[in-house]
Amino acid sequence: MVNNNINVLIVTFPGQAHINPALQLAKNLAKRGVSITFLTSISSSSSSSSSSSSSSFHNLIEFVSFSDGYDDGWSVTPEFISALRDHGSKAVEDAVAAKRGEGRPFTRLIYTLSVPWAGGVARRLGLPATLLWIQPAILFGVYFHYFNSNFDADDGGAIDLPGLPVLESRDLPSFLLPSTPSKFVLATFKENFENLDRDGGDRPTVLVNSFDALEAEALRGMSSYCRLIAVGPLLPSTAYLDDGGDDDDDLIPTPVEDYAEFLDSKEEKSVVYVAFGSYTELSKPQMEEIAKGLIASAKPFLWAIRGFESKEKMDQDLWEELEKQGKIVGWCNQVGVLSHPCVGCFVTHCGWNSTLESIASGVPMVLFPQWSDQATNAKLVQDLWGTGVRVVVPEKGGPVEGGEIRRCIEIVMGGGERGEEIRREAKKWRDLGKGAMKEDGGTSHANLNIFIHDQLYGGEER
Numbered sequence: 001m002v003n004n005n006i007n008v009l010i011v012t013f014p015g016q017a018h019i020n021p022a023l024q025l026a027k028n029l030a031k032r033g034v035s036i037t038f039l040t041s042i043s044s045s046s047s048s049s050s051s052s053s054s055s056s057f058h059n060l061i062e063f064v065s066f067s068d069g070y071d072d073g074w075s076v077t078p079e080f081i082s083a084l085r086d087h088g089s090k091a092v093e094d095a096v097a098a099k100r101g102e103g104r105p106f107t108r109l110i111y112t113l114s115v116p117w118a119g120g121v122a123r124r125l126g127l128p129a130t131l132l133w134i135q136p137a138i139l140f141g142v143y144f145h146y147f148n149s150n151f152d153a154d155d156g157g158a159i160d161l162p163g164l165p166v167l168e169s170r171d172l173p174s175f176l177l178p179s180t181p182s183k184f185v186l187a188t189f190k191e192n193f194e195n196l197d198r199d200g201g202d203r204p205t206v207l208v209n210s211f212d213a214l215e216a217e218a219l220r221g222m223s224s225y226c227r228l229i230a231v232g233p234l235l236p237s238t239a240y241l242d243d244g245g246d247d248d249d250d251l252i253p254t255p256v257e258d259y260a261e262f263l264d265s266k267e268e269k270s271v272v273y274v275a276f277g278s279y280t281e282l283s284k285p286q287m288e289e290i291a292k293g294l295i296a297s298a299k300p301f302l303w304a305i306r307g308f309e310s311k312e313k314m315d316q317d318l319w320e321e322l323e324k325q326g327k328i329v330g331w332c333n334q335v336g337v338l339s340h341p342c343v344g345c346f347v348t349h350c351g352w353n354s355t356l357e358s359i360a361s362g363v364p365m366v367l368f369p370q371w372s373d374q375a376t377n378a379k380l381v382q383d384l385w386g387t388g389v390r391v392v393v394p395e396k397g398g399p400v401e402g403g404e405i406r407r408c409i410e411i412v413m414g415g416g417e418r419g420e421e422i423r424r425e426a427k428k429w430r431d432l433g434k435g436a437m438k439e440d441g442g443t444s445h446a447n448l449n450i451f452i453h454d455q456l457y458g459g460e461e462r
């Protein structure tokens, strides 16, 4: 039912990994009649298409952008984070004032985890705010315990936190390790926990891009402190759903290369898909080892390499050899690729979106974490959900060798007992992930309705 009195402001960090789940949440709210203003910086949309959609709910989403001073691109530096905060805070104030001026004030602000200042601005303006946590609920627990009990991530021992699997230091988010060069990012994470809005009650509410069956214990484990509401999988495309969903692509880069024919020509579950998300830049030696691993596996592959046109990323002979066996693209519709029947394995850096997309599509993974939450995600996929194999990093340092990458691909796609078990688990979690989004009895569908009822309509019947 459409109720024009309910306006929500969604504020997101301008990275694809943040826009994707936030936009899907916006759509899911709009489908339920909530009007959305979607605010992010210009740099996020410069590479995106501006599509028009015929979906009726789409008219309820208004896109607003501001300049953070990095309109042509950014990287995660203290200077960028600070500029985004300064310009973003002003943009939030302006957006709130504009809607108040129109007599249609926002009911609530929702923000993703790298823009906690948006929650602070909202509170100052008397607007309730909710964090959208776009990593697993388990990671919320890890950070919560780190900031509140200050467990020692430096001592190299195992960490056994209530309701969480035992984590070795190699499984912890990289920002907690003494060796991290990104301590300033940790300060942003901490601000999330300081800024949580209690809505006048004793527990803050946090939306999580996960689903109940996947993280039941972690979602419940925080309940004395915080109400975690799982509303995922929030994926940038609904191609993984049985009915194909209602895709459109605002703010999502459009693939320029055509790879559909390549995928269509391959046998079921025969293709290895390789991608490392929207930030990670691998070293040239590491790129070459992955190339060698793919060649040794002798399997067709699709590899998404940002900026691949420069061809400086690896030795040219190796590149030419690779191109005889598979296809290299700069960007693809990842959920569309993972939903294609020919894809049998995802070599991933374990960003949470990629991980959840793979889970929801039932594709087993070769886990190759790089930084942030990725090592923890890899641990969960291998040991808790059982849908992947983690590469072994050489003790002496240096790149993971091609032989190791081939070994992992062969386990995941091969005929052995472990591969069969992994594929069985992948199918199980796919069904549970899809099930969570079903209008008829899906837990995430129901959870979002509860959030709307409690937090947007103040518990009143519509």
Ligand SMILES: O=c1ccn([C@@H]2O[C@H](COP(=O)(O)OP(=O)(O)O[C@H]3O[C@H](CO)[C@@H](O)[C@H](O)[C@H]3O)[C@@H](O)[C@H]2O)c(=O)[nH]1
Residues within 6 Å of the ligand: 016, 017, 018, 020, 134, 135, 236, 275, 276, 277, 278, 279, 280, 304, 330, 331, 332, 333, 334, 335, 350, 351, 352, 353, 354, 355, 357, 371, 372, 373, 374
């Ligand atoms: O060719 C490509 C490559 C990526 N994607 C999409 O880009 C997103 C990438 O997100 P993610 O897998 O989370 O990786 P990062 O971009 O690296 O995400 C950052 O943000 C995430 C959420 O906080 C963290 O989990 C990661 O560790 C962090 O690196 C996903 O939705 C992909 O579908 C495409 O559509 N096409």
